[in-house]
Amino acid sequence: MKSGSSRYGLVLFFVYLLFYGGFVAINAIAPESMESTVLSGLNIAVVYGFALIFGAVLLSAVYGFLCGDAGRGGDTEGVQQ
């Protein structure tokens, strides 16, 4: 696990872990705050929930962009036909 793609992967993993951990922590420690309206008439629960889903899609796209063609071919030892 020393390749560039794995380094990008670990950094992005910890970014998302913090984001997800924040959501779980707010729910566990101060659930009533999830009802506060924050954006465009929507409460924190809805905004944060959608942000976690769109954030996952966005980070995975960023990861795909950063890795480019890394890992293409050459890794076919797992497939013996």
Add this chain to the structure above:
Amino acid sequence: MIYESSPQAVLIFCLFVGFTLGLSFWLGRKAKSSAGYFAAHGQIPWFVNGVAFAGDYLSAASFLGICGMIAFYGYDGFLYSIGYLAGWIVALFVVAEPMKKLGRFTFADALDSRFNSSGIKLAAGISTLVVSVFYLIPQMVGAGALVTPLLGFEHWQGVVMVGAVVIMIVVTAGMVSTTWVQFLKGAMLVVFSAVLTWMILQRGLRVSEGGADGYQFQSLRITNADFTDGDSVVGPLQDVELLVADDGWEQAKEKFVRVRQRSSGKLSVWLVRRAGESEDADWLLSEAQTLTKTADGRTLVNGQPKGKKKGEPELHPVGYVKELPGGVQETGPLSFLGFFRTLQNSRVVLWRNEKLVHGDGSQTTVYYQQETSGSQVLRPGEHPTFRGIRSSKPADRINFVSLMLALFCGTASLPHILIRYYTVKDAGSARKSTIVGIASIGFFYVLTFYLGLGAMTSGQLDVSDENMSAPLLAKGMNTWLFAAISAIAFTTVLGTVSGLILAAAGAVAHDLLGSVLKLQMSDTEKVRVAKMSSVLIGAVAIVLGILFQKMNPTFLVGWAFSVAASANLPSLVMILFWPRVTKQGIVAAILVGMISSLTWILLSGEAYSKVYGLDAAAAVVPFSQPGILTIPLGFLTLIVVSLLTPKPVSGGG
């Protein structure tokens, strides 16, 4: 509710199943070798594999369970969507590419890549079987629940039919046919859910006093003086007598009253509560519905024998808006965000239930109205699983954190997901297909929120069956759409069950028989053994699906995630990042993680109340979800045992 199978539903259902089986037989020609049977020769295009990830992962629990939970409790179902998707981040950033590089057919291959240890194969094979069977049960239960209203079959007939079709798919062409079935199912699920969401937004929200059958539930306000025990008349209710709370009803005498209409003899049950805090405040009565299972096996609806066709006694459909912002009766079409804004400022009528046991052993479930503000619907903590976050007890909050941790860690540990990394040609394709999978699954989970809330306000809900919320929502829109959604939901079960049976069959043929028992098998024999294993595992799944008919699919899937994360994740992660890992460490971590999480689950309050029928308060362990303890325990075991055993020599074990 009474379900009548429609010709359209049967036609589309038969077309789906016929096409799926035809595809399997056609593709069967390409899966003669073990590389073809277990890994589709590693030649599945990455985009197809990515959508197949969605088809594999979006199980009956995702589609039926989450939509149903949102329809009945609001935001809480969306917490599962968030947790299930977050797990894919672990799969993409940590597991995807190394899995492809290290493994061949099963995830045990990847764990054993540095050691060639039969102990690792044995432990990983057993873990795969346990997790797959845990995951299979809710899928089969969901299949039975789905076929009953669609085709009018009994639950057990539905389970047997699903089992038979899946066994045929897996036996004919293994991973090749399974992949294409999952690809088609994943694509159709996302497309049709998007269509349904668009229709929900076009319909908007409208005020109602009852469900789609036109029945209006009554709410009454009566004075304190009207409300006396015994034989007296109750205020605005004319020509009725108040029944004494006995034979089980005394369990809820503060909550419900029963009355009988003198002229017709018709019984009705009402939820009763004070209109204010003082002792002389008026009483508010709201009409409830009851479903009784008598000791001799009959079913009564509101005290009358349940009907078999429309017009006869049945539970009324529910799910409606009581009040919209600004006092309007109807909103017209709503935007994507406007839907939430409007609902947040509305009031909806949700339905809750309470079970009562009578002296002769019969049971009555009382379904009663609960008017709820939209802001409460769009906040977490309403469903019993998540109610703990508002509890004063730390153990209840730990239970929530533990479940969210299990969802985060469980996805990348599920054997039927991990084997899909072997169906593409290289690590780059594994990464790209995971990104496509995340986009498809993420988009679907956004849609589940609209589908669930759309069902909540559709007037179509069956109070006795949460899992039917999404198909019934579609039925309210269009009969053909209902037919298509039901058939897709059925294919959803087929896709996920095929993947699970294939993962379990791989564990038996490749890990346990081939590597542990060292049976010398030719390539063809290995495929034959895998096919025989598939038939056996399919048969076990059928039996369990019938035995566990009453269990909630989402609840069981949560258990499978906890066991998978505790048993498999520590070894998967540590073998990638810690060179000091030993084979003894991996074996110990898998066994300790699996046994500790299973034991915890079986001693939990949820198992006590939902499996053994005992009092949850008598449970041995303080909270139900084990992940917060058993996942770290797996890591700790691996580290300690690895440090206590000889350092692995490079290239062997």
